[in-house]
Amino acid sequence: MTDSTNKPATATPCPEREEALALHVGGDLPADEARELDEHLAGCAGCRAFLAELAADRRALEAFASRTEPVQPVAEVHRRVMAEVGTRSERRRSPSTWRWAAAAALLLALGAALLLQLLPGHSSPDPGTTGEEPTVLAEAPRAGDEEPVARAVTPTSPPATHRPPPETPETPETPSEGVAPNRPDAYEPKTVPESVIEPQPDNDNRRAGREERPDLKIQLVSDDPDIVIYWLVDMEEPADAASSTSST
Amino acid sequence: MEAIARAGAALVDEPEERGPAQRPADLRIARWITRAQRGDVEAFEELVTLHERRVHGIAWRLLGRVEDAQDAAQEVFLRLYRSLARIDAGRPLAPWLYRVTVNVCRDLGRKRRRRRSTSLEELREDTGLEPADPLTGPERRAEVADETRRMLEILDGLPEKERTALVLRDLEGLSTAEVAEILGSSPVTVRTQISRARLKLHRSRRELHRRSTSQNAAPQNTTQDTSSTSRRQP
Numbered sequence: 001m002t003d004s005t006n007k008p009a010t011a012t013p014c015p016e017r018e019e020a021l022a023l024h025v026g027g028d029l030p031a032d033e034a035r036e037l038d039e040h041l042a043g044c045a046g047c048r049a050f051l052a053e054l055a056a057d058r059r060a061l062e063a064f065a066s067r068t069e070p071v072q073p074v075a076e077v078h079r080r081v082m083a084e085v086g087t088r089s090e091r092r093r094s095p096s097t098w099r100w101a102a103a104a105a106l107l108l109a110l111g112a113a114l115l116l117q118l119l120p121g122h123s124s125p126d127p128g129t130t131g132e133e134p135t136v137l138a139e140a141p142r143a144g145d146e147e148p149v150a151r152a153v154t155p156t157s158p159p160a161t162h163r164p165p166p167e168t169p170e171t172p173e174t175p176s177e178g179v180a181p182n183r184p185d186a187y188e189p190k191t192v193p194e195s196v197i198e199p200q201p202d203n204d205n206r207r208a209g210r211e212e213r214p215d216l217k218i219q220l221v222s223d224d225p226d227i228v229i230y231w232l233v234d235m236e237e238p239a240d241a242a243s244s245t246s247s248t
Numbered sequence: 249m250e251a252i253a254r255a256g257a258a259l260v261d262e263p264e265e266r267g268p269a270q271r272p273a274d275l276r277i278a279r280w281i282t283r284a285q286r287g288d289v290e291a292f293e294e295l296v297t298l299h300e301r302r303v304h305g306i307a308w309r310l311l312g313r314v315e316d317a318q319d320a321a322q323e324v325f326l327r328l329y330r331s332l333a334r335i336d337a338g339r340p341l342a343p344w345l346y347r348v349t350v351n352v353c354r355d356l357g358r359k360r361r362r363r364r365s366t367s368l369e370e371l372r373e374d375t376g377l378e379p380a381d382p383l384t385g386p387e388r389r390a391e392v393a394d395e396t397r398r399m400l401e402i403l404d405g406l407p408e409k410e411r412t413a414l415v416l417r418d419l420e421g422l423s424t425a426e427v428a429e430i431l432g433s434s435p436v437t438v439r440t441q442i443s444r445a446r447l448k449l450h451r452s453r454r455e456l457h458r459r460s461t462s463q464n465a466a467p468q469n470t471t472q473d474t475s476s477t478s479r480r481q482p
Contacts, residue, residue: 022444023439023442028424028439053450054446058446064395067392077322081296081322081326085292085326088329
């Protein structure tokens with residue numbers, strides 16, 4: 001047998017070092033073990049000779065690898081594979097057409113969803129901001145709220161009745177004083193039949209009660225049903241009142 | 249509308265990039281995989297072209313005959329085609345391919361009796377082996393063929409797992425960690441298999457050298473090959 005070293009393989013290593021030497025020749029020993037083995041090799045001729053033989057084996061393997069890389073058989077594999085795949089792919093058409101259609105349908109669906117959001121009647125009721133509300137009653141700040149939200153009460157609205165269970169009915173005397181018979185329910189702003197006064201961007205209750213009304217009842221509501229505050233605004237104030245901003 | 253459709257198609261086409269650590273080659277392969285998963289045959293062919301030499305090389309070195317290696321490589325790529333939907337485009341494809349190659353070769357090797365080329369002509373036909381230097385004389389060509397045949401015999405005589413580990417590490421140049429991933433073993437186990445394979449390779453070469461030395465000393469019959477059949481070890 002010829003190899004690049006032309007030496008007979010006769011080295012005798014330390015038996016317990018054989019596996020480590022076999023790994024070391026390919027650089028497969030962990031670094032600390034490699035260092036330790038190198039120190040041993042410095043003083044052991046048998047292991048050094050054995051390592052050299054292993055290195056010759058490795059060169060023979062590399063030569064074998066470089067000689068034996070057939071090309072034509074690979075081309076044949078390629079041809080066979082693509083012939084088989086081509087047959088299979090003809091059975092199921094490329095989905096590129098439906099891919100475009102699916103992408104277009106998705107975009108249309110998203111656009112339709114956006115349009116629906118913008119249509120009137122789909123916005124969530126917000127007592128302080130819609131034009132439907134004449135004015136607002138002030139709500140006590142809830143957790144997370146920064147300022148009271150005012151809700152509207154008009155003179156022609158029906159008497160206030162607290163329909164939702166959390167909203168406790170007001171004390172007996174308060175609803176009757178100066179309250180017009182048709183006050184809306186404080187918690188049902190949508191039932192307010194007409195808007196007399198424009199909603200104000202701020203929630204100032206005094207501005208909410210405009211001069212056109214003879215009097216105005218403002219009801220403060222909160223999450224606590226036991227707490228209800230009514231504020232009656234007399235719009236026909238005597239001339240010596242502090243402010244004559246209200247109009248008759 | 250056209251711009252929106254293009255943007256939508258771009259979102260559909262491009263695979264999600266996994267992070268800055270991916271090399272451009274990896275991203276390119278990931279794109280091919282994604283396109284092949286959608287039925288793009290050309291993209292699948294790119295994947296085949298990129299990996300076929302290595303797959304075939306591993307198969308040949310594990311099985312020993314070109315015909316068997318071709319069958320194995322073909323099966324590997326057809327399995328890839330059938331499994332495309334399950335392939336993760338974000339992960340390297342090569343370890344998956346090599347793992348399938350090892351499995352296919354193991355299955356094929358069990359079904360077929362391993363037959364080695366016994367003559368120079370058969371070996372050349374099997375390997376496509378041609379001397380690198382056309383001016384190489386017939387003696388040198390015979391020597392090269394002889395060495396090649398011996399190496400194939402030695403590899404054939406190794407236990408299957410050790411042979412596979414040695415082929416992947418020393419002939420294909422994969423790292424120990426890559427070999428461990430392909431074989432589904434730990435790096436420690438792979439290192440043990442590699443070291444044992446190298447030691448057996450060494451002993452086999454030494455034995456063959458001793459045999460050929462003693463044959464050279466006696467009257468020669470250079471065309472004889474005493475090891476016409478190979479034995480498989482588990």
